[in-house]
Amino acid sequence: MNVTDRKFRDALSRFASGVTVVTGVRPDGGLAGVTASAFTSVSLRPPLIAVCLDKTTTCIEAFTRGSHFAIHVLGERQKSLSVHFSQRSADKFKAIDYQLSRQGCPLLEGSLAVIECSRAAVHDAGDHFLILGKVETLDTAANGVPLLHFRGDYYGLAEKV
DSSP states (O other), X not given: OOOOHHHHHHHHTTSOEEOEEEEEEOTTSOEXXXXXXXXXXXXXXXXXXXXXXXXXXXXXXXXXXXXXXXXEEOBGGGHHHHHHHHSOOSOTTTTOOEEEOTTSOEEETTXXXXXXXXXXXXXXXXXXXXXXXXXXXXXXXXXXXXXEEETTEXXXXXXXX
């Protein structure tokens, strides 16, 4: 079977993934945020994570050149945040509750986990950049179940298996 863009997307959409919002600071000092589902843990020692972002993301330099970024693991009640940060907008933080970390990253309230990282490496990966982050701080204060992305739509967990 030939691998076409459509078949590739369809096959990968059948892998349920968690939904995150990645935030950081652009070189001009502006705040940046984007929804991403291509996120994974990489290493326990040292603690490393990876996120893949499209090269055409309007705020990509915040993550490829910025010193720090934060990953927000969204809960099932945060679908609106995911949709908000997936859209192109001049100021995504205008109507959003957030606080700035010591490193200047916007931290969103209510996320299941907030993982702040220093940028460890950036790798070219086709039409994306693979951004490796060294975990510096963690916050897992919020409870709930994750927001999932599957076949182009949002889901929560129906039950524990």
